[in-house]
Structures are given as structure tokens and as C-alpha cells.
Amino acid sequence: MKRYRPLRIHPVLREALTQTRLDKRDFIYPLFVIEGSNLRNPVPSMPDVFQLSIDSLLEECKRLLMLGIRSILLFGIPKSKDSIGSDALSDNGIIARAIRELKSAFGTDLLVIADVCFCEYTDHGHCGILDSNGILDNDLTLEILQKQSLCLARAGADMLAPSGMLDGMISAMREVLDTHGFYNLPIMSYSTKFASAYYGPFRDVAQSTPQSGDRKSYQQNPANRNEAILESLNDERENADILMVKPALAYLDIVRDIREKSLLPLAVYNVSGEYSMLKLAGDAGVVDYDRILLETMIGFKRAGADLIISYHTKELFERGLV
Ligand code: PBG
Ligand code: ZN
Secondary structure, three states: OOOOOHHHHOHHHHHHOOOOOOOHHHEEEEEEEEOOOOOEEEEOOEEEEEEEEHHHHHHHHHHHHHHOOOEEEEEEEOOOOEOOOHHHHOOOOHHHHHHHHHHHHHHHHOEEEEEEOOOOOEOOOOOOOEOOOOOEOHHHHHHHHHHHHHHHHHHOOOEEEEOOOOOOHHHHHHHHHHHOOOOOOOEEOOOEEEOOHHHHHHHHHOOOOOOOOOOOOOOEOOOOHHHHHHHHHHHHHOOOOEEEEEOOHHHHHHHHHHHHHOOOOEEEEEOHHHHHHHHHHHHOOOOOHHHHHHHHHHHHHHHOOOEEEEOOHHHHHHOOOO
8 A cells, every 4th residue: 555644643754854945925915096185985795905095095005015015916997988988008007097096106016917907997898899680790899998098008008918818818918019119018818718707706896797788798708718828829929928817716727837838937827706705605604714815726726827816915924824
């Protein structure tokens, strides 16, 4: 009989032989910025997540840095929305101003990653421009995506993260960024993103629920493994710097598939619905919250993720779990 238990008995040996470890530097914390001042609006569907006005965002980031959190993913929520998401195209828009203030307050201490998409900025809640049939017009949207990318680059974003699942989005962004001298600005592509019910709570926070229809014409079918791999490999060819799988928990097989087929860094997005499920289960006392949290994060890394985007980041650091 081959015995496996001898290596599991002594805690020091067990610890020494731990194959997957979490590192503080793996984590990226999503934040939401709104117009106004001194605001810290709670979100009912996501305990401990807030919409922050720019002044509150600056305070929050100061606290995050004190905790040791160095990377944030920023989403802007404008005051007024229209059919093409104009606020996202303006140097005076909410996200551009927030990034400028963050960069002048924290410089290179904080990595500011900017979401590149239109669903938070359009009145119809879709991720770009709609055609006369109400379908997302891919190529027209690429044009405003280029404008948005430049606007974020000029504001000082340290990395851009396009989340709209448009065909050709990485090539379009790379081209415009390079032509304007931003050839050193990295792009983290939401390269494999599924049309998922796990995004429900996020759409409350970001006020980005589609007013009609759904996102199935641009986000991927959860049942399709081949397409999931093709999409990420395509973004690698378009010169994305980092790939991503989103959501995380129900798609760890895809994380492993892409890990084995690409040598690029890979991120997972532990999305809003995944966060709220654990949070509510923890609050209800039906699971050991801290342990389940760590087990979940370890699962992401074991599957092959280098970076973990998670709303749990702050509490992981606060409780000294990482
Ligand atoms: C859309 C976008 C989504 C998320 C971030 N950007 C999904 C969507 O609404 O379709 C989801 C993040 C989360 O659920 O935490 N561009
Ligand atoms: Zn979007």
C-alpha cells in the first residue's frame, strides 16, 4: 500500500508541502466612482461594497494602501447617460476626473486599472452603440471604444481593461494607443467572458442593467468550451498583454484550458454574484466564511490564474487572511 498520510500528520511538514499559495500581490480590488461629494452609498445586493464619490474614493484608496492593497479596477458611473455614453468620451467625465485625481494623489504607489466599456454610460445599458434593430453594432462601437481608450490613457490610467466582448477590440485599442504614443500602456482583455447570471448584483452597483434584451449577442454561451478558448487565443494574437476568464467559479475548467494554451499572464474575475453568494451564506452562519473564502481563492490559483480580481480583496487583507 502506498501511504499518503505520513506527509499530512505533522503541521510543519504539511505547510512546507503546500503547493499553491496566495500572495498579496495577486489581488485587484474593484471600485465604483460616482458624481457628488462625501458619498459612500451602500449597495443592498453586495454587502460592504459602496459607490464612492471622488473625495471618498481618494480616502478609500489611502486606506487600501495602508492595508497593502496596490491595485484597483475602476468603474465610472456618470450622472447622465445617453445613447452613446458621452460621459465616457469626455476628459471631464466621471472616470477621467477620478483617474486624474488618483494619479496625482498616489502616483506609482497605486496601479489604477480602468474599465473600458459603455454599459455604465449608455441610457439603454448595452456595452456600445445599438443599430436600428437594437443589436449592438460592433464596428461603430469600436470607434467610440478608441476614443474612450484615449481619454482614459490621457487621464493617466496605468492599464486598460476592455470588458465589452466586441470583436476586434484589442486591435482597435492597440492601434489608437500606439499612434498616440501610448505604446507602453498595457491592455488586460476580458478575453473570455460569458453571458452570466452571476453579474446580477454588479448591474445594481454600476446601474448598467440592459433596458431591453440581454447581452447574449456579444457575451459567450456558457456551454461552449471551444469558443471560450478561441476568444482568448484571438486576443493574444491581437496583442492583449493579459488575458481573463470571467466569471471564475463556474469556469475553472476554462481557466485551466487557457492556462495550458497561452503563455500570457491570466486573470480571473471573481464576480459580483459569486461574492454575494459567499457573503450571504457567511452572514447566515451556514458556512465557515474565512475558510471558504481561502479555499475559493486557492481554487483560482490552482486552476492557473496569476491575478485575482475580487470584491473580497479588502476583507482578506483586513482580516490578515493573505
Ligand atoms: C460589463 C461588465 C460586467 C461586469 C463588469 N463589466 C458584466 C455585465 O454587466 O455584463 C461584471 C462584474 C461583476 O459581476 O462583478 N462590461
Ligand atoms: Zn459593458
